[in-house]
Amino acid sequence: xxxxxxxxxxxxxxxxxxxxxxxxxxxxxxxxxxxxxxxxxxxxxxxxxxxxxxxxxxxxxxxxxxxxxxxxxxxxxxxxxxxxxxxxxxxxxxxxxxxxxxxxxxxxxxxxxxxxxxxxxxxxxxxxxxxxxxxxxxxxxxxxxxxxxxxxxxxxxxxxxxxxxxxxxxxxxxxxxxxxxxxxxxxxxxxxxxxxxxxxxxxxxxxxxxxxxxxxxxxxxxxxxxxxxxxxxxxxxxxxxxxxxxxxxxxxxxxxxxxxxxxxxxxxxxxxxxxxxxxxxxxxxxxxxxxxxxxxxxxxxxxxxxxxxxxxxxxxxxxxxxxxxxxxxxxxxxxxxxxxxxxxxxxxxxxxxxxxxxxxxxxxxxxxxxxxxxxxxxxxxxxxxxxxxxxxxxxxxxxxxxx
Numbered sequence: 001x002x003x004x005x006x007x008x009x010x011x012x013x014x015x016x017x018x019x020x021x022x023x024x025x026x027x028x029x030x031x032x033x034x035x036x037x038x039x040x041x042x043x044x045x046x047x048x049x050x051x052x053x054x055x056x057x058x059x060x061x062x063x064x065x066x067x068x069x070x071x072x073x074x075x076x077x078x079x080x081x082x083x084x085x086x087x088x089x090x091x092x093x094x095x096x097x098x099x100x101x102x103x104x105x106x107x108x109x110x111x112x113x114x115x116x117x118x119x120x121x122x123x124x125x126x127x128x129x130x131x132x133x134x135x136x137x138x139x140x141x142x143x144x145x146x147x148x149x150x151x152x153x154x155x156x157x158x159x160x161x162x163x164x165x166x167x168x169x170x171x172x173x174x175x176x177x178x179x180x181x182x183x184x185x186x187x188x189x190x191x192x193x194x195x196x197x198x199x200x201x202x203x204x205x206x207x208x209x210x211x212x213x214x215x216x217x218x219x220x221x222x223x224x225x226x227x228x229x230x231x232x233x234x235x236x237x238x239x240x241x242x243x244x245x246x247x248x249x250x251x252x253x254x255x256x257x258x259x260x261x262x263x264x265x266x267x268x269x270x271x272x273x274x275x276x277x278x279x280x281x282x283x284x285x286x287x288x289x290x291x292x293x294x295x296x297x298x299x300x301x302x303x304x305x306x307x308x309x310x311x312x313x314x315x316x317x318x319x320x321x322x323x324x325x326x327x328x329x330x331x332x333x334x335x336x337x338x339x340x341x342x343x344x345x346x347x348x349x350x351x352x353x354x355x356x357x358x359x360x361x362x363x364x365x366x367x368x369x370x371x372x373x374x375x376x377x378x379x380x381x382x383x384x385x386x387x388x389x390x391x392x393x394x395x396x397x398x399x400x401x402x403x
Contacts, residue, residue, distance in 0.1 A: 027146045031139060031366040038354045045358040046390035051186060051335065052381045053307070057251045057292055058299045064291035068284050078283050080275045081267075082109025082259070086286045089293045090259050098218075098229040104237035106267045108260045108274065109281045109289075113216050113245035114140050116260035118277075120178075120241045121148050123262075123269035124210055129177040132168060136161070136337060136367035136374070138186050138214070150177070154368055160328045161188035161337065163196045169203055178210040178241075179203070184217040184227065184332025187367050187376040191225040191332035201230045204239045211236075216245040216258075217333040219300055220380075222308050225331035231261055238263050248380070249300060250292040255285040307334055307380050310387050314379045317391040324402045334380030337364070340373040342402060349373060349401070357397035359390050 032050055039045045068074050081087070087107050094100040094107070110116040117140070125131070127149035133141060135154045145152040153176070155167050168179060179200055183192035197213075204211040213230045221227050231240045242261040246252035262270055274280075311334065318327055318336065326339040340349065346363035354360050364374025377394070379387050 023147070023149060027143050028139065028366065030143075031362055035350065035354075035360055035362060038351065039360050042354050042358060045354055045360050046386060046393065047360045047381070048377045048379065048387070048390045048394065049360045049362050050381060051248070051333075051378045052253050053248055053251055053303070053334075054381050054383060055251050055303045055306075057255070057288065058295035060291040060295045060299075061250070061252075061288040062291070064287045065284065068287040074283050074287075078280045078286075080271050080280055082107070082281055083283065083286050086290050089290050093293055094231075094261065098215075098242075099232040100229055100242070100261060101232075101237075102261070104264070105231065105261050106264055108262060108267075108270055109286060110258045110260055110274070111256040111278055111281050112247060113214060113243040113258035113260075114144075115256075115274075115278065116243040116258050117141060117212070117214065118144050118148075119260060119270045119273045120210075120212055120243070120262070120266075121145065121150070122273045123266050124241075125150050125177045128175065130173060130175040131177060132171055132179040133368070134163060134168070134181065136187050136364065136369050137180075138182055139366045139368075141180055141182075141214075142368065151175070157188075157190075159326075161185065161190040163192055163200065165196055165199050165203075168200065172203070172207055172209070176207070176209050178212050180212045180214065181230075182214040182216075184220055184225075185335075186217065186333055187335050187362070187364075188328065188337040189330025189333045189335040190328070191221060191227065194226070194228045197228050197230050198233055201233050201236055201240060205235065208239070210239050210241055212241045212243070214243045216243065216248055218244065219249040219304055220307070220334055221332050222311060223331045227332075238265070241266070246289055246292055249304070250289075250295075251303075252285075252289070252292065255288055256282060257285045257289045306384075310379050310382070310384045313384055313388055314377070314391050317388060317395060318377075321395055321398060324398060334378060336377045336379075337367075338375045338377060340375060340398065342373050342398075344373055344401070346373045346375060349375065352401065353394065353397045357393045357400075359393035359397065361394065 130151045131145045231242045245258040350363045362376040
């Protein structure tokens with residue numbers, strides 16, 4: 001049975017044929033392939049769904065491939081934690097851009113930041129442990145926590161999707177193993193303040209739990225917003241795990257390269273996980289990553305600058321919806337998370353928008369927002385003209401439905 005066929009199964013169908021464990025039956029289905037099937041069945045639909053960029057990796061990444069092919073040993077397994085040359089380049093980036101002192105930490109190259117999250121989760125947790133997620137959460141994080149037989153403890157953010165530090169503090173129990181933050185945020189585009197991240201990090205230090213900081217969108221900030229890496233805080237080295245990815249900023253989605261920064265005491269556990277699942281990150285992609293991280297500053301400035309311009313146009317087009325939805329400040333990543341003032345299920349709304357208006361977005365319930373109607377709008381993958389046409393269709397559809 002192929003992947004596409006499997007993705008069309010309803011949960012009850014899977015349980016009835018005993019295809020997988022009861023643990024897996026409690027894990028939500030990945031929403032992107034499901035929406036993708038709807039898009040394919042409605043040709044001409046513009047997707048404001050998947051969170052990727054439209055631009056390719058820098059030329060410096062492609063130039064490194066000849067060095068990979070020049071050495072026959074590169075076709076063999078390489079170190080579990082990544083090749084030394086890439087780790088060195090990443091260390092220089094972490095020191096310069098993130099202000100992280102890597103001497104008290106270890107760098108692990110991963111097959112994307114999702115793998116880094118699974119590595120961290122399996123290394124630090126025991127079945128039954130609790131992991132605090134802030135809603136709306138990134139759905140793959142919630143899925144991984146459930147797969148690991150841990151309990152996701154969901155804490156609401158405020159009206160602008162900023163952290164509610166006191167609510168997080170109150171959610172901690174003797175079973176709590178980690179607090180997860182994502183900044184800049186997927187799915188909301190929120191950027192957390194230095195003060196709130198510092199407070200979360202201090203809570204983790206005081207309570208001897210981990211702060212898992214997903215920084216996949218670290219370069220995508222606008223309107224003066226500043227990205228903060230919790231691992232740069234003083235005395236944060238023992239409890240802070242930071243996750244990074246080349247998928248977004250460097251157009252590396254299918255190359256599957258990310259990395260994690262972990263305390264030294266987790267090295268053996270993380271290597272056990274990675275060796276079991278992956279053995280080593282794809283070496284050809286690691287060579288390309290060396291080249292990508294060596295790209296001139298103009299590569300990121302130009303490409304992210306273009307996305308920033310699309311963002312402005314999207315905001316202008318969304319403005320007429322102010323009376324039927326809340327558009328929270330989103331100075332990071334490339335998402336808006338709309339709260340729609342309609343009495344309709346978000347998934348039903350998504351289906352109507354695709355079927356009648358040929359525009360696709362992602363329903364808020366997949367991000368843990370079960371009360372109310374929310375939609376995630378992604379604008380990073382499209383050129384300005386296409387993005388604007390997609391938003392125009394979205395606005396028209398929501399206006400019609402609200403009548």
